Amino acid sequence: MSAIAMKYKGIIFDFNGVLLWDAPLHVQAWQATALRLRGSPISGDEFSIHVHGRTNSHILSYLSSRTLQRQELLELIQVKESMYRGLCLKNPEMFVLSPGAEALLDFVSSKDIPRTIATASEKTNLDFFIRHLGLDKWFDLQRIVYDDGTLPGKPAPDMYAKAATNISLSPHDCIVVEDAISGFQSAHAANIGHIVGLGPIETHNKLLACPGVSTVIESFEQFPRELLVIMT
Incomplete structure (x- = not known):
């Protein structure tokens, strides 16, 4: 894991493979x-x-x-x-939020940290996730960026750039949590301030070699909350 040098005002989550290990x-x-x-x-x-x-x-x-x-x-x-x-x-045992995700989402919600999702999922799947996983508990659904056909998909920067705009921040003030090469490329091209790669420990060297990735974690249980600005 990298040394902590800066703090960031908001967080953008990829969904599949990050909040949901599916x-x-x-x-x-x-x-x-x-x-x-x-x-x-x-x-x-x-x-x-x-x-x-x-x-x-x-x-x-x-x-x-x-x-x-x-x-x-x-x-x-x-x-x-x-x-x-x-x-x-x-497979209900797999259709749950990933380890540590609920605790982190509760934390960022309680601290009113700007947050959203940027996902390649289309609307039918997004509605399915909202209904079965209760995403409206933590997210303003109108701010979620998904594949609605109006934006180029990852690795183009558009999804993460729009997600930052949706939470009223510049991309450089945001953290992105991703697991896919195309997602890292997208976040990097969007000038996201800090990119966190999530994956099994044996993939960490490969994740750190991806463009812009600064921190790697196995699960949200290891997410460095000190990266986030906490307003008091």
Whole structure:
């Protein structure tokens, strides 16, 4: 973990893989989708580059090897995401906020620290997460940035830049917590002040090598709260 030099006024969370450790469920749904679209599974490198943190539009176009027309794209998205949501409900032990997340969210809420989510999830999934995980307890839902088709997805900087604007801060005054290469690139390109990489300890050297990553943690139980400005 890095030395603490500055403090930041707000925090922006990625969602899948960060607040929700649901990667095995997405992998299962994406592999089934890949087999249907191209007849072969997705490799580990492909997941890192073309799946984790990327929008459905990018992933499905990549798997199809062509640009998809809007109606076809929407239909494919709903098939994949319906499968994913079904897996969430069938695996309730995995469909919970990640270790330490609730305690950290309670803390930043109690201190009135500006906060939001910037996620590649689309609206149907976001509504599903809000309903089943009670996100409205900690977040102003109108400030959450998601894949609504109006912004370029990660690794473009737009999602994190908009998230900072939504909590009335400059990107440089914000912390971002991410787990995906495309997310690190997005946050770095948006000039986020401090990027925290979250992942198993064996991935920490790789995470620290990603652009802009300053701190690495295994879970929110290790999140350095001293990075945040606490107003008294």
